[in-house]
Amino acid sequence: MKYLVICFFLCLIGEANAQGDTIGLFETTPVMPGCIxxxxxxxxxxxxxxxxxxxxxxxxxxxxxxSVSGTVFVGFVIDTSGVVTDVEILRGIHPALDRQAAKAVESLPQMKPGEQNGKPIPIQYTIPVKFVQRDHSTKK
Structure with a gap:
């Protein structure tokens, strides 16, 4: 039988400037509850x-x-209030897996937002979520 094994890593790819555009440099990244x-x-x-x-x-x-393996790239923004917004599939592999990856990101809790010059700014992230088929059959 084949089961889907899920593994992924996080990439911060966006940058933000003091005007709130996600294009410049930032001083601090968003902070999850429990890390503050x-x-x-x-x-x-x-x-x-x-x-x-x-x-x-x-x-x-x-x-x-x-027969579906691959990586779903999910882009999102942590806005000036620390809420995850603008979740989108940047590159998908299968509608069911794409939906699952997007819903997982949408469920993130509110965070302390990133800052530049002491002011909250939106910061863009991308998470590649890799789905790999594994054969876990038992041979008798």
Whole structure:
């Protein structure tokens, strides 16, 4: 029998400027709940990335889709209020898997927004979600 195994990683690809456009540089990235208490900005960023990965991974439900393997690229923005917006499939592989990846990202909790010059700014992310078929048949 074939089952779908899900693994992925997080990429921050967008940048934002002080006017709120996602095109310049930023001072701080968004922060997930549970990571706000961390004082070191680099450790806070790592905590947030790990938390986003764990959250999305926990929301994914392995689904059997015959002969479908690949990576779904999900783009989204964490806006000036820390809410995930503009979720879109940048590159999909199968409608069911695309929907699943998008819904997992949409379910992310509100975060502390990224900042530039002390002001909240929107920051764009992309998450590649890789779906791989694995053969778990038992031989008798």
């Amino acid at each position: 208490e961390i004082e070191d900005p680099e450790e806070q960023r790592k905590c947030t990335e790990t938390s986003i990965i764990e959250w999305v991974q926990g929301e994914l439900k392995p689904e059997r889709v015959d």
